[in-house]
Amino acid sequence: MRIIEGGVTAPIGFEAAGIEAGIKYKNRKDMAIIYSQAPCVAAGTFTRNVVKAAPVQWDRRLVEQSSFVQAVIVNTGIANAGTGSEGLRCCEETAEEAGRLLGLPKDAVLVGSTGVIGPLLPMDRIRAGVAALVQAKAHTPEAGTNAAKAIMTTDTVHKEFAVQTEIGGVTVTIGAISKGSGMIHPNMGTMLSYVCTDAVISKETLTALVKADVEDTFNMISVDGDTSTNDTLLVLANGMAGNPEILPGTPECEAFRQALHLVNETQAKRLAGDGEGATALVECVVCGADTKSNARILARSVISSSLNKAAVFGHDANWGRILCALGYSGADFDPEHMEISYEGAGKSILLYKDGLGTDYDEAEATEILSQPEVRILADMKMGSETATAWGCDLTYDYVKINGDYRT
Amino acid sequence: MRIIEGGVTAPIGFEAAGIEAGIKYKNRKDMAIIYSQAPCVAAGTFTRNVVKAAPVQWDRRLVEQSSFVQAVIVNTGIANAGTGSEGLRCCEETAEEAGRLLGLPKDAVLVGSTGVIGPLLPMDRIRAGVAALVQAKAHTPEAGTNAAKAIMTTDTVHKEFAVQTEIGGVTVTIGAISKGSGMIHPNMGTMLSYVCTDAVISKETLTALVKADVEDTFNMISVDGDTSTNDTLLVLANGMAGNPEILPGTPECEAFRQALHLVNETQAKRLAGDGEGATALVECVVCGADTKSNARILARSVISSSLNKAAVFGHDANWGRILCALGYSGADFDPEHMEISYEGAGKSILLYKDGLGTDYDEAEATEILSQPEVRILADMKMGSETATAWGCDLTYDYVKINGDYRT
Numbered sequence: 146m147r148i149i150e151g152g153v154t155a156p157i158g159f160e161a162a163g164i165e166a167g168i169k170y171k172n173r174k175d176m177a178i179i180y181s182q183a184p185c186v187a188a189g190t191f192t193r194n195v196v197k198a199a200p201v202q203w204d205r206r207l208v209e210q211s212s213f214v215q216a217v218i219v220n221t222g223i224a225n226a227g228t229g230s231e232g233l234r235c236c237e238e239t240a241e242e243a244g245r246l247l248g249l250p251k252d253a254v255l256v257g258s259t260g261v262i263g264p265l266l267p268m269d270r271i272r273a274g275v276a277a278l279v280q281a282k283a284h285t286p287e288a289g290t291n292a293a294k295a296i297m298t299t300d301t302v303h304k305e306f307a308v309q310t311e312i313g314g315v316t317v318t319i320g321a322i323s324k325g326s327g328m329i330h331p332n333m334g335t336m337l338s339y340v341c342t343d344a345v346i347s348k349e350t351l352t353a354l355v356k357a358d359v360e361d362t363f364n365m366i367s368v369d370g371d372t373s374t375n376d377t378l379l380v381l382a383n384g385m386a387g388n389p390e391i392l393p394g395t396p397e398c399e400a401f402r403q404a405l406h407l408v409n410e411t412q413a414k415r416l417a418g419d420g421e422g423a424t425a426l427v428e429c430v431v432c433g434a435d436t437k438s439n440a441r442i443l444a445r446s447v448i449s450s451s452l453n454k455a456a457v458f459g460h461d462a463n464w465g466r467i468l469c470a471l472g473y474s475g476a477d478f479d480p481e482h483m484e485i486s487y488e489g490a491g492k493s494i495l496l497y498k499d500g501l502g503t504d505y506d507e508a509e510a511t512e513i514l515s516q517p518e519v520r521i522l523a524d525m526k527m528g529s530e531t532a533t534a535w536g537c538d539l540t541y542d543y544v545k546i547n548g549d550y551r552t
Numbered sequence: 553m554r555i556i557e558g559g560v561t562a563p564i565g566f567e568a569a570g571i572e573a574g575i576k577y578k579n580r581k582d583m584a585i586i587y588s589q590a591p592c593v594a595a596g597t598f599t600r601n602v603v604k605a606a607p608v609q610w611d612r613r614l615v616e617q618s619s620f621v622q623a624v625i626v627n628t629g630i631a632n633a634g635t636g637s638e639g640l641r642c643c644e645e646t647a648e649e650a651g652r653l654l655g656l657p658k659d660a661v662l663v664g665s666t667g668v669i670g671p672l673l674p675m676d677r678i679r680a681g682v683a684a685l686v687q688a689k690a691h692t693p694e695a696g697t698n699a700a701k702a703i704m705t706t707d708t709v710h711k712e713f714a715v716q717t718e719i720g721g722v723t724v725t726i727g728a729i730s731k732g733s734g735m736i737h738p739n740m741g742t743m744l745s746y747v748c749t750d751a752v753i754s755k756e757t758l759t760a761l762v763k764a765d766v767e768d769t770f771n772m773i774s775v776d777g778d779t780s781t782n783d784t785l786l787v788l789a790n791g792m793a794g795n796p797e798i799l800p801g802t803p804e805c806e807a808f809r810q811a812l813h814l815v816n817e818t819q820a821k822r823l824a825g826d827g828e829g830a831t832a833l834v835e836c837v838v839c840g841a842d843t844k845s846n847a848r849i850l851a852r853s854v855i856s857s858s859l860n861k862a863a864v865f866g867h868d869a870n871w872g873r874i875l876c877a878l879g880y881s882g883a884d885f886d887p888e889h890m891e892i893s894y895e896g897a898g899k900s901i902l903l904y905k906d907g908l909g910t911d912y913d914e915a916e917a918t919e920i921l922s923q924p925e926v927r928i929l930a931d932m933k934m935g936s937e938t939a940t941a942w943g944c945d946l947t948y949d950y951v952k953i954n955g956d957y958r959t
Contacts, residue, residue: 262872465669
């Protein structure tokens with residue numbers, strides 16, 4: 146497996162574009178297309194929020210029922226959530242218009258939206274945007290980057306990633322674009338992430354791989370504890386690499402799984418590290434847990450704690466807040482028999498062991514906490530299960546961004 | 553029932569004091585005593601955090617096993633949590649010293665701590681503080697207020713409250729002091745709250761009343777989603793009012809329950825409204841829920857949402873964040889058939905109804921959101937159960953306070 150340049154247009158046969166449609170703001174890209182020259186099988190995971198945005202409802206039906214999909218149209222600015230049946234009609238019209246221009250049935254066109262909850266989409270601008278996207282789409286790295294930029298909201302950097310691996314002697318490529326900065330909390334494929342691959346793989350095999358991988362990647366990040374109405378991860382496979390079909394349980398399937406995992410983990414970490422207002426990526430590794438489920442619960446509790454997030458922002462080695470967050474996570478453990486450490490800046494320091502704080506060096510702890518990536522290690526000493534979760538610090542800018550988002 | 557001036561010294565026979573013991577800071581009161589001239593029955597609820605501070609462990613044992621209690625010693629600055637068996641020994645030594653000076657067995661002396669997790673208590677200063685408290689304690693309003701001030705940490709105002717009610721022709725008084733500003737999240741009698749009454753009531757009856765009432769008061773507030781290691785609510789009844797014993801299921805018991813509820817609800821709301829950095833108390837009333845449990849879950853989810861808290865701070869009527877928080881709460885409902893409103897400044901405006909945002913007046917919504925108390929109403933249209941939760945907005949000052957708490 147090797148990391149390569151590019152994103153969704155890295156695999157064979159995938160085209161993309163990002164354009165300015167004026168959905169909510171002027172002078173910024175706010176609509177994207179991903180198009181495959183061949184029909185794709187699709188797997189997806191969506192928000193578990195009871196309030197599901199219209200595009201989530203549309204996409205879920207397509208992923209479950211369509212025999213193939215071939216395009217995705219995404220807009221930012223307006224989430225098309227809290228919009229009832231009118232919102233669903235907007236999805237249908239968008240898919241119809243794209244299908245008409247691309248020569249596809251509407252049920253082969255996925256849609257995605259992100260932005261403010263409540264308003265209806267301006268369909269005249271959406272339709273004009275679809276036409277411009279179909280015109281502009283191309284199988285070039287620049288086109289992929291434009292799509293990655295067009296799906297950003299409060300993100301400060303665009304997020305694309307691609308890897309290649311060999312399947313039966315054939316090079317298979319996986320490329321992805323993602324966005325997400327606020328309203329990010331582990332309960333499904335958080336925010337928008339689109340993964341494209343030219344691998345030959347059945348829908349069933351792809352779906353099983355995606356559902357399992359999400360539990361260790363997108364479901365292990367949190368920016369603010371708010372699970373969005375629009376969370377969507379879509380994986381499209383168009384089979385154009387021509388590899389022997391990837392079958393479950395084979396070494397080839399494991400190679401593909403590892404490649405997919407690297408893509409998802411990389412993008413998930415980028416979402417966490419680029420959390421609204423964040424100055425640091427915070428990683429919590431829980432080891433020695435009794436069950437995998439408890440390991441995940443413990444790790445997520447630490448990176449979700451507002452007090453721990455504020456302490457990281459202040460470069461304050463207040464390990465009591467880590468212990469506290471482990472304690473209220475819902476997973477049981479013995480606080481008298483476990484350890485907490487920081488890692489970073491090439492150093493590792495033990496902060497808490499067997500019921501008492503250690504005699505660590507505060508200056509060293511502050512140095513670790515001043516890095517752009519901070520790792521917290523919790524060894525529960527109960528078993529051999531591990532999990533890793535990613536979050537970010539809580540800063541003045543988070544409050545600024547979200548105290549005045551709509552204006 | 554009537555509200556009266558005062559706090560823990562309002563009921564007959566209760567004395568208090570608050571003094572400067574120099575536990576962590578100079579020139580501020582940081583130790584308090586509550587003392588009853590007669591033995592008390594005690595009821596208590598404590599944090600459900602797996603990591604329980606030493607004083608929580610000490611008090612829980614006493615509330616369960618002691619035949620009577622008669623004093624409480626509280627310190628701020630250091631939480632005596634994450635301190636293992638040495639921390640428990642500190643509790644025992646504190647209770648022993650207070651017992652020696654007051655002529656009580658150590659198992660009649662409850663202890664409480666709040667502050668930084670990790671450090672051990674400076675026992676020399678604690679012992680000197682206990683001596684000063686025993687010296688200073690008095691049955692005066694000023695002494696009660698001093699105790700209320702001495703248990704504050706990042707609180708901006710002290711919180712005491714008292715009510716009187718008639719039980720069998722006899723006036724019974726309930727008085728309370730509470731503190732709590734950060735690390736506040738509904739999972740038990742959040743933070744420190746001490747309630748004293750001169751009522752004649754059995755431990756069993758008192759315990760049942762307290763446990764039920766906590767579910768609608770202290771367990772319905774959140775400042776930051778972090779459940780402390782030290783949360784403690786203690787209710788002491790010394791029987792000195794001389795009323796006929798309050799028996800379960802009687803009108804007298806209902807009168808006492810209402811008085812206790814007003815005390816707990818008032819103090820809980822004050823904790824939420826004085827949340828770290830807060831500029832507004834946010835109340836969420838959920839009505840029309842299918843079950844009481846779901847009503848509580850929905851209301852708590854709204855007041856816990858970082859995004860909704862930031863929107864209130866920014867006076868931004870971003871009702872989509874309320875809908876979103878209801879949606880990820882874990883309780884099921886139909887977003888196409890429910891309503892969300894704001895109330896405040898003598899006005900009520902409908903924001904969302906049956907799947908769509910309404911055509912409300914933004915200026916009016918901003919006016920409501922600019923009040924020091926903001927009420928959010930969610931009518932789930934599923935049944936007749938209601939619940940109310942209280943929180944606060946998320947501000948720059950929350951980040952400031954918690955980014956640099958220990959220094």
